[in-house]
Amino acid sequence: MDFLPELQQALKKVQAWQDTYEPFDPHPSMQVDDTAMARAVDQYTRRLRGNYPFFHPRYAGQMLKPPHPAAIMGYTAAMCINPNNHALDGGPPTGKMEKEVVRKLADMVHYPDGSLGHLTTSGTLANLEALWVARELHPTWAIAISDQAHYTHERMAQLLGVETVSIPTDAAGRMDMMALEEALQEHKIGTVVVTAGTTGVGAVDPIADVLELRRRYGCRIHADAAYGGFFALLAWGDAEGPAALDADVRHHLRALARCDSIAIDPHKHGLQPYGCGAILFYDRSVARLYKHDSPYTYFSSDDLHLGEISLECSRAGAAAGALWLTLQVLPLAADEGLGPILQACREAAVAWHEKLEEAPEVQTYLPPALDIVTFFPTIASPTARAIGQRSRAVFQQAMNSKEVPLFLSVLDVEAEALARQVPDMTIDQPTAPILRSVLMKPEHATHVDTLHDALLHHLQEVEQPSPAS
Numbered sequence: 145m146d147f148l149p150e151l152q153q154a155l156k157k158v159q160a161w162q163d164t165y166e167p168f169d170p171h172p173s174m175q176v177d178d179t180a181m182a183r184a185v186d187q188y189t190r191r192l193r194g195n196y197p198f199f200h201p202r203y204a205g206q207m208l209k210p211p212h213p214a215a216i217m218g219y220t221a222a223m224c225i226n227p228n229n230h231a232l233d234g235g236p237p238t239g240k241m242e243k244e245v246v247r248k249l250a251d252m253v254h255y256p257d258g259s260l261g262h263l264t265t266s267g268t269l270a271n272l273e274a275l276w277v278a279r280e281l282h283p284t285w286a287i288a289i290s291d292q293a294h295y296t297h298e299r300m301a302q303l304l305g306v307e308t309v310s311i312p313t314d315a316a317g318r319m320d321m322m323a324l325e326e327a328l329q330e331h332k333i334g335t336v337v338v339t340a341g342t343t344g345v346g347a348v349d350p351i352a353d354v355l356e357l358r359r360r361y362g363c364r365i366h367a368d369a370a371y372g373g374f375f376a377l378l379a380w381g382d383a384e385g386p387a388a389l390d391a392d393v394r395h396h397l398r399a400l401a402r403c404d405s406i407a408i409d410p411h412k413h414g415l416q417p418y419g420c421g422a423i424l425f426y427d428r429s430v431a432r433l434y435k436h437d438s439p440y441t442y443f444s445s446d447d448l449h450l451g452e453i454s455l456e457c458s459r460a461g462a463a464a465g466a467l468w469l470t471l472q473v474l475p476l477a478a479d480e481g482l483g484p485i486l487q488a489c490r491e492a493a494v495a496w497h498e499k500l501e502e503a504p505e506v507q508t509y510l511p512p513a514l515d516i517v518t519f520f521p522t523i524a525s526p527t528a529r530a531i532g533q534r535s536r537a538v539f540q541q542a543m544n545s546k547e548v549p550l551f552l553s554v555l556d557v558e559a560e561a562l563a564r565q566v567p568d569m570t571i572d573q574p575t576a577p578i579l580r581s582v583l584m585k586p587e588h589a590t591h592v593d594t595l596h597d598a599l600l601h602h603l604q605e606v607e608q609p610s611p612a613s
């Protein structure tokens with residue numbers, strides 16, 4: 145934490161601003177005993193040690209990592225003031241910063257000047273907002289969602305009282321275009337949800353092809369780019385070589401520019417703490433749907449108020465401040481700032497996938513479209529059950545190892561899909577957990593050997609399950 149001096153500086157500057165107002169004594173009821181405070185902090189930090197080491201390259205499990213120091217400074221400094229970005233009156237500076245960063249996110253996906261958007265508390269709420277707009281525009285029509293889309297879409301559609309149509313996916317986890325077109329012919333579908341980077345394997349749906357269908361069927365397209373949205377930087381960049389994004393992934397990420405709405409999570413690949421999602425709308429006329437008449441809102445200017453175009457009311461101004469400060473020093477560009485960070489993550493995934501391909505002890509599931517790798521142990525007489533059991537065993541033992549710690553995650557896959565990679569496999573159960581690694585820290589690029597050696601170590605340690613078990 146070598147940013148502590150800068151953090152202290154930032155907090156001192158907030159204090160100096162507060163000191164420009166006349167001093168006052170805090171109310172005695174707010175005072176706490178020093179010893180009690182010290183004891184509580186001690187207990188607290190001790191309990192926090194129960195976390196997995198998200199900060200470390202050996203943690204390569206879920207989509208988890210600490211925010212960038214710039215975000216920590218931006219968040220902490222604004223949090224001491226605690227502005228509320230519901231209305232500009234709740235915090236004029238962070239309200240303006242929110243508009244600036246939303247414009248930068250819109251530029252990242254090549255959205256037009258007239259687009260609309262704001263930050264949300266999460267990707268789920270960003271998606272909810274897009275689905276709510278979808279329902280307002282086509283009240284009785286269904287929403288088409290791929291079977292690999294984030295599980296919250298189904299829940300949000302239920303909340304909105306909208307029917308969903310599930311679209312199957314191909315072997316790579318992408319929406320099946322034939323099935324989508326059939327569904328569009330069969331049902332009244334108002335909105336198709338495409339995913340740019342599925343949470344499971346990071347698959348990018350054929351967004352450009354879905355946009356073609358929009359012309360024919362008149363549906364809206366919402367892109368859930370909560371995870372993969374930032375990879376648009378690389379899609380519009382000109383990187384070449386083995387770790388460049390595949391041409392078709394680039395093509396479909398570029399097509400985000402023409403979707404009707406996009407959800408992006410800066411708290412995933414944007415280096416931010418939790419509490420920072422974003423929703424963007426191509427056409428700002430959807431703002432009319434948000435009209436409300438609340439006696440609490442106290443608008444002191446005619447400027448666009450973010451609270452006027454958001455389903456949520458209170459939102460942390462600190463979240464906007466943190467993202468603003470981060471993007472000042474790490475801009476949204478392919479060749480500086482965020483771009484090279486994402487490129488390193490991509491390099492890590494491509495490099496590890498290659499090593500996994502070469503190791504006889506392990507088999508890869510899908511080649512990474514972004515920065516998520518998937519694999520499973522090689523089994524002598526393979527069954528879905530045995531692959532699942534051994535994957536779980538490796539996952540547990542690697543995570544609990546003191547000497548060679550390695551943090552992965554497990555992903556449930558269809559046994560049929562697994563059998564495509566292991567033709568001699570017996571399908572003795574419908575699904576099986578396999579191993580998954582999200583390489584979302586740039587340091588992973590220089591730790592591929594460490595991760596790979598640790599995996600091989602644990603594969604050797606975990607016994608082959610006997611066929612009878």
Ligand SMILES: *Cc1c(COP(=O)(O)O)cnc(C)c1O
Pocket residue numbers: 265266267268269271294296339341342343368369370371409421
């Ligand atoms: C993470 C994720 C979500 C949910 O976002 P939260 O910020 O966790 O609410 C939705 N869709 C995709 C593709 C995601 O990866």
